[in-house]
Amino acid sequence: MTIQWFPGHMAKARREVSEKMKYVDIVFELVDARLPLSSRNPMLDQIIQQKPRLVLLNKADLADPQQTKKWQEYFKQQGHQALAINAQENKGIKALIPTAKEALKEKRERDAARGIKTRAIRAMVLGIPNVGKSTLMNRLVGKKIAQTGNKPGVTKGQQWLRLGSELELLDTPGILWPKFEDEEIGKKLALTGAIKDQLVHLDDLAIYGLDFFTRYYPGKISERYGLEIEEEQSLAPELLMTITEKRGYRQDYDRGSELVVFDIRQGKLGRYTLDRCEEIGASLDE
Ligand SMILES: Nc1nc2c(ncn2[C@@H]2O[C@H](COP(=O)(O)OP(=O)(O)OP(=O)(O)O)[C@@H](O)[C@H]2O)c(=O)[nH]1
Numbered sequence: 001m002t003i004q005w006f007p008g009h010m011a012k013a014r015r016e017v018s019e020k021m022k023y024v025d026i027v028f029e030l031v032d033a034r035l036p037l038s039s040r041n042p043m044l045d046q047i048i049q050q051k052p053r054l055v056l057l058n059k060a061d062l063a064d065p066q067q068t069k070k071w072q073e074y075f076k077q078q079g080h081q082a083l084a085i086n087a088q089e090n091k092g093i094k095a096l097i098p099t100a101k102e103a104l105k106e107k108r109e110r111d112a113a114r115g116i117k118t119r120a121i122r123a124m125v126l127g128i129p130n131v132g133k134s135t136l137m138n139r140l141v142g143k144k145i146a147q148t149g150n151k152p153g154v155t156k157g158q159q160w161l162r163l164g165s166e167l168e169l170l171d172t173p174g175i176l177w178p179k180f181e182d183e184e185i186g187k188k189l190a191l192t193g194a195i196k197d198q199l200v201h202l203d204d205l206a207i208y209g210l211d212f213f214t215r216y217y218p219g220k221i222s223e224r225y226g227l228e229i230e231e232e233q234s235l236a237p238e239l240l241m242t243i244t245e246k247r248g249y250r251q252d253y254d255r256g257s258e259l260v261v262f263d264i265r266q267g268k269l270g271r272y273t274l275d276r277c278e279e280i281g282a283s284l285d286e
C-alpha cells in the first residue's frame with residue numbers, strides 16, 4: 001500500500017464514493033476473508049447508506065474455511081448478501097451475478113410490477129487498499145483493465161464496463177481506508193500485508209502472530225519450524241527466540257521476526273482467519 005491516509009484524503013475519498021452512489025444499484029464490498037471485520041471501512045454504512053450490498057470475502061484461499069462460512073452467515077444476518085471468492089484464481093466468481101440479483105430481488109420485482117423493464121445491474125467495487133479490487137475487476141471483465149499490484153487506482157471520469165447483458169461495472173473501484181487507529185486491528189492488517197510494515201514493529205507483529213497461532217491453530221508452528229510441542233507452548237517472545245536460533249540466525253531476532261511475519265503472510269503456516277466470528281458476540285445459532 002502506498003497511500004497515506006490524512007484527514008483531507010479521507011474526506012476526498014468519501015466524497016468521491018458518495019457521489020458515485022447515485023449511479024449504482026448495488027455495492028460490491030470487498031473484504032479480506034482473513035479479517036472480514038478489520039478490513040472494512042469504519043464509515044461504510046454512512047457512506048453507502050441503504051444501498052444493497054454484496055459482501056465479497058476475497059482471498060478465501062488463504063482463510064480458514066470454517067470461519068469463512070461463519071462470516072458469510074454473519075453478513076447475511078446483517079441483511080447483506082455474502083460470497084467467498086478467490087479473485088486471483090477465478091473461484092466463486094460465477095455466483096456473483098445471481099447473488100447480486102438476489103440482493104436486488106425486491107426492487108426488480110417492484111419495477112417489473114410497474115412495467116419498468118429490468119436493465120443491467122449497475123455495480124461498483126469498494127474496498128480498502130490491497131484487498132483485490134483490481135484483480136476482481138480484471139476477472140469480471142475477462143481482460144486486464146485495472147492495474148494490479150500495490151498501487152492505488154487513479155480515479156478518472158465515469159465509465160461503465162459491460163459484462164454481458166446483466167451487469168455493468170463502474171470502471172474505477174472506490175478505495176477507502178481501514179480502521180487502523182485501533183492497535184490490534186493495525187497489527188492484523190499489517191500481518192496480512194494490507195498496510196505498510198513501517199506502521200508496526202516487525203517483532204511486535206511476529207509475537208502477535210505466534211501468540212495467535214499457538215492459540216487458534218496449535219501444532220502449526222512446531223510443524224513449520226520443527227519444534228517440539230512443549231517448545232510451542234512457551235510464551236510468544238521465547239518462541240520467537242527459539243525459532244530464530246533454530247534457523248541459525250543466532251540472536252538476530254529482527255531476521256527471525258521477518259521470517260515469521262512473511263511465512264504467516266504467505267500462508268506458510270496454513271490457512272487462518274484473524275477475526276474470529278464467535279468472538280464478536282453474535283449468536284449465529286438463532
Ligand atoms: N491469495 C490471493 N491473493 C489475491 C487474491 N486476490 C488478489 N490477490 C492479490 O492481492 C494483491 C492486491 O491485489 P489488487 O487487485 O492489486 O488489490 P487492489 O484492491 O486493487 O489494491 P489497490 O489498487 O492498492 O487499492 C495482489 O498481489 C493480488 O495478486 C485472492 O483471491 N487470493
Ligand SMILES: [Mg+2]
Pocket residue numbers: 133134135146147148149151152153
Ligand atoms: Mg487496484
